[in-house]
Amino acid sequence: MVIAVRTKNTQTVSDYNCNGRHVFTQTRELERPLVGSILQSMWGVSPTHLTWSALHNSTLVDYSWSVGQTPFGPFSEMSTLSFAQKDAARRNVLLTSLNYSISSAIDVLDSVAAHGGERKLLKHNQYVEFVQRWSLFKYKLDKAVSALSHFDFELALYYLRSLDHDLYGAHAIVYHASQELEASLACFKDPPFPWATVSVYAVCVVAFIYVYMKRDKLFRNKRKQF
Structure with a gap:
């Protein structure tokens, strides 16, 4: 949403100079601020006087490109757009659509994987x-x-809209297939009783009990021998 505020004064003096003269800002004219704000909020076009600095890891203000055909900055009185701003607006729309299509495709693959492949x-x-x-x-x-890499935005938009139909078709196939799935219970046989292990264990227990009960007699015989 863009909110425009118009003052009663027709112009005001800005803090900038151009050729030794003060730059005046026309406060009653809202066309340029509105165009610039709409470009930022709807198409994601950054102002021409903002540049990214990897050294500072932030944006820097540079008015070198905020002259001529640009709705940004106080050094221009034109509301028309340059080719760079037009390309940026169209490219951002396509990138948004591309990101949505790829995200939807990932969701389809995740749904297929969740149902076993x-x-x-x-x-x-x-x-x-x-x-x-x-x-x-x-x-x-x-x-x-x-x-998109060749700046053929119309052809890129055509393919993006076309692939959405194929993506919708793939999603419909997965959805209908998941609705046809039925739960089933696979019964299996119990493992055989380990008679051999139990028998060995029982023999060991019986032998231990026998030795324990006959310990006095066995040890007495041993002592008599010595």
């Missing part, structure tokens, strides 16, 4: 259709990224 979840005809949809999705995704 595509081999267990999908039937033969569903599996073939899912592979076809997924192959088309990857192909169109590569084409969209390639077009």
Whole structure:
């Protein structure tokens, strides 16, 4: 949301100088501030006087590019956009759509993995259709990224909108397949009783009890021998 405030004064003196003269700001004209604010809030276009500094790990103010066709900064009176700002606005829209499509594709894969994999979840005809949809999705995704890297925004938008249909189809296949799953209980036989182990244990216990009960007689015989 953008809120514009208009003052009663027609202009005011700013803190900047240009060619030794003070720069005046037209406070009654809201076209440039509104255009700049809408660009920032809706299309994510940063002001032309803000640059990123890796050395400072923050943004720096540099008015070198805030002249001419830009709605940002006090050194320009034009509300038109340069090609860099137009490209940035269109590119940000495509990047947002691309991020949404990739996130949705990851959700589809997570859903398939949660149901035991595509081999267990999908039937033969569903599996073939899912592979076809997924192959088309990857192909169109590569084409969209390639077009975006060549600044062909219209072609990139075409592929992004087209791959959404394949992604929706793959999601529908997974959803219908998950609805057809039925819970089943697999019974198994109990393991055989370990008679050998129990027998050995019983013999050892009986032998120990016998030795314990006959200990006096056994040790007495030993003492008589010595």
